Amino acid sequence: MSISLETPKKFALLVNQAHQVATEVFRPISRKYDQAEHEYPKELDMLAALIDGMNDGGEGGTGARGVRRDTSQDGDNKGANRNGTNMSSVLSIMEACWGDVAMVLSMPRQGLGDAAIASVANDEQLERFGRLWASMAITEPGFGSDSSKVTTTAVRDGDDYIINGEKIFVTAGGRSDAVVVWATLDKSKGRAAIKSFVVPKDTPGCEVERLEHKLGIRASDTATLRFTDCRIPAANMLGSPDIEDDNGSSGFAGVMQTFDNTRPLVAGMAVGVARAALDEIEDLLTEAGVEVDYDRPAYTQHAAAAAYLQMEADWEAAYLLTLESTWMADNRKPNSLQASMAKAKAGRTAVDITLRCVELAGSFGYSENSLLEKWARDSKILDIFEGTQQIQQLIVARRLLNKTSAELK
Ligand SMILES: Cc1cc2nc3c(=O)[nH]c(=O)nc-3n(C[C@H](O)[C@H](O)[C@H](O)COP(=O)(O)OP(=O)(O)OC[C@H]3O[C@@H](n4cnc5c(N)ncnc54)[C@H](O)[C@@H]3O)c2cc1C
Numbered sequence: 001m002s003i004s005l006e007t008p009k010k011f012a013l014l015v016n017q018a019h020q021v022a023t024e025v026f027r028p029i030s031r032k033y034d035q036a037e038h039e040y041p042k043e044l045d046m047l048a049a050l051i052d053g054m055n056d057g058g059e060g061g062t063g064a065r066g067v068r069r070d071t072s073q074d075g076d077n078k079g080a081n082r083n084g085t086n087m088s089s090v091l092s093i094m095e096a097c098w099g100d101v102a103m104v105l106s107m108p109r110q111g112l113g114d115a116a117i118a119s120v121a122n123d124e125q126l127e128r129f130g131r132l133w134a135s136m137a138i139t140e141p142g143f144g145s146d147s148s149k150v151t152t153t154a155v156r157d158g159d160d161y162i163i164n165g166e167k168i169f170v171t172a173g174g175r176s177d178a179v180v181v182w183a184t185l186d187k188s189k190g191r192a193a194i195k196s197f198v199v200p201k202d203t204p205g206c207e208v209e210r211l212e213h214k215l216g217i218r219a220s221d222t223a224t225l226r227f228t229d230c231r232i233p234a235a236n237m238l239g240s241p242d243i244e245d246d247n248g249s250s251g252f253a254g255v256m257q258t259f260d261n262t263r264p265l266v267a268g269m270a271v272g273v274a275r276a277a278l279d280e281i282e283d284l285l286t287e288a289g290v291e292v293d294y295d296r297p298a299y300t301q302h303a304a305a306a307a308y309l310q311m312e313a314d315w316e317a318a319y320l321l322t323l324e325s326t327w328m329a330d331n332r333k334p335n336s337l338q339a340s341m342a343k344a345k346a347g348r349t350a351v352d353i354t355l356r357c358v359e360l361a362g363s364f365g366y367s368e369n370s371l372l373e374k375w376a377r378d379s380k381i382l383d384i385f386e387g388t389q390q391i392q393q394l395i396v397a398r399r400l401l402n403k404t405s406a407e408l409k
Helices: 009-035 044-056 063-067 085-099 101-105 112-120 123-129 187-193 250-287 303-330 336-366 372-383 389-401
Strands: 134-137 153-157 160-171 178-184 194-200 206-211 222-233
Touching (some): 009 085, 009 372, 085 250, 101 372, 194 222
Antiparallel strands (some): 178 194
16 A cells, blocks of 8 residues: 655645645734733634534544544445545644644644544544543643553542542643543552543632743643542543553553554644744745755755755655654554654654754844744644653654563663
8 A cells, every 4th residue: 555645635725724824823923922921812713613613514523633533434444545534634733833833732622632532532422522622631740751650540439430630731721621631540550540531621629720831832821730529420531441450451552542643743733833944944045045956965055055955854754754654543554653753753853943943044043033933942842742752762662672661661
């Protein structure tokens, strides 16, 4: 089965629309909301309604909800080679992040919790939660990378679960309607007892404690949430309530699967912001009379042109890995390895490219006269959340060497 490297024709309109939104909506307000940290970009409301309309209009889910692995369209999918909603989500997110990553992370009903719900909710849950803005709360004061260390508890009480614990660094945690909380049913049972629960934010006992001040993506709110005897219906648990043997760990594997769909999205964000910096530096090089010649070896060209060619090659690799992992998700192929490769490469590349572009543009790049300095700040998070650079490399190494998480850590 082959992979075509062109943007699928059926997504051309969507990609074009996302680019227009990035140019006409995000870029003009980008600096304003970077400076007004914690202020909600109200301009996003109308856009979010438009995306809702597209989702409701039977276009199969786009944005965060596009990550649902649809099993209804083509039977067992044997021999199929299709680009579906994962691809349309990633392509449109790339374009939107060419405009502003923080705006994309602030988009109502496009949270990582929405992607988790779209990925693993059953049809009844999708009906109840599919229209909410959901953030995703995994990280706690006691851990970040090692998500098997969850200490937030979920205790069954009749038809309910009672949640207790603290979650930190929750993107859109202040603004979202609901939060997908990772909690353990039984700390003694290890990772197999970790489940995710949809907690509506207006549930008594669910409290937003504070918002972070950050290096980048300042238009996106990052919250600390506290859950104190927070009672939710048992039917709000995503996935199976069974606790498998810790050795089997299939319960945990279920929640981890969400990442196979969301890591390509984050890789797409990184590809988008890196492209923005490349396009900006290309214009500056042209203005300065530096020509980039694709037909001559880099070492025969102006040093800035050679740097540009090197960055473009890196960008292309990140872009193609992102498309590959997304295409695999659309075709229901196991893509953990490729999703981590894409996330690692794209996260690192975005950080390198945006910072290098600041360097090439000199004082102009460092000043607030351009968005280059902002993109250099915004890109760093893409190499941290949804699994850091080092964690992605660890996952890739485990897969390639056929080692378990206990054997290689
Ligand atoms: C702006 C922002 C938004 C966020 N949004 C969310 C969100 O919406 N939901 C959520 O749950 N979390 C969120 N996070 C948290 C984020 O996912 C964590 O910060 C991330 O997982 C890393 O965890 P940590 O910060 O505790 O770092 P640590 O896990 O303490 O890691 C510190 C360093 O050690 C490295 N490291 C750790 N383990 C290993 C290892 N085994 N081998 C080699 N190196 C290792 C890491 O790569 C990192 O460089 C957000 C964070 C930020 C800053």
